[in-house]
Amino acid sequence: MSAVSANCTACNEPLGLGARFCEDCGTPAAAQPAAAAATPAAVPAATPAAAPAAAAAPAVAAAAIEPPVPATVRGVIMRDTNAGPGMILVNGVKKTFTLEQHWQGSVAPQVQMQADVTLDPQGEIVAIVPARAGLEDLEKYKALAKKAVDGGTPVLADLVGRIGKPVLAAMLVVIVSWLWLPAINVTIMAGMKQSATLFDLLRLANSGASLQNFGQSGGSSGLYGFICFLAMFAPLLPTFLKHKHARLGYFGPLAFLALTGLMIYMQMRSMTSAARDSMRALGGSRMDEMADAMMQQVSNALSIGFGTYLSLAAALYLAWRGIDALRKAR
DSSP states (O other): OEEOOOBOTTTOOBOOTTOSBOTTTOOBOOOOOEEOOOOGGGSOOOOTTHHHHHHHHHHHHHHHHSOOOOEEEEEEEEEOSTTSOEEEEETTEEEEEOTTTTBOOSSOOOTTOEEEEEEOTTSOEEEEEEOHHHHHHHHHHHHHHHHHHHHHHHHHHHHHHHHOHHHHHHHHHHHHHHHHSOSEEEEEETTEEEEEOHHHHHHHHHHTOOGGGTTOOOSOOHHHHHHHHHHHHGGGHHHHOOOGGGGGGGGHHHHHHHHHHHHHHHHHHHHHHHHHHHHHHHHGGGGHHHHHHHHHHHHHHEEEOHHHHHHHHHHHHHHHHHHHHHHHHO
């Protein structure tokens, strides 16, 4: 270390070593600066080989402390969680998962939905999140379905408006009455009845069966059944056909009921005549009264079911609509 002389701050004259005052002007001398510096050679320099090793040591220590980062892969759901654990296909391997432990989506898992699967270093599932592509596909399908429903609703509403709700309601009553409600009841004995729908009567008429097979299901209605279905939907003709005679379709159900009633009446007359002839062949003309009494008992056993009355009311309404349509056409 060495002392350095300084000049007076007032007169700029050199000051003596250790002087407290300037000998020329008497101004107090400022404190003398002292400089001490270590020579550059005094600091040891690191060797080039030691520098990279010193820099790599913190990185190795940090890598030893940080845990391994879980891997995220894309998977496809093979089974949902509606009936137990779900199943997802990840890297060609099927793995099970639960809704409570692994699923982290806002929508429930669905089959064929794509999902992002987070796996730990051992390959076990940590979390499953629906893939954005899978959610977009799901939303696209929902949008298409909503569009189909929304697109079909105006068409259906327009069709209902063209046909008319009262006409559709009357047709529905006719269909239900003919196919499922009793048209005729037969009292076999006290407290025991058997019924048949109008369609059952058509099966009996087509097969040529007698009252012994009354109430038995099965068999084909044949041409009678075809005419029955034409009569059911005949009131739709004015909506889809512009022909002037299409309005007569409103009279279809009533006309079919009249023809069916006439057919049953003729069948009963035929059975009565056949029974009278058989009894006359056995006992002569004296057996006519017995035959008439037997057929009277059969007639008393038969009664009209409420399905016939209900369908007749609906058919009469449709016929009234037909009369009104014909009157307006004129």
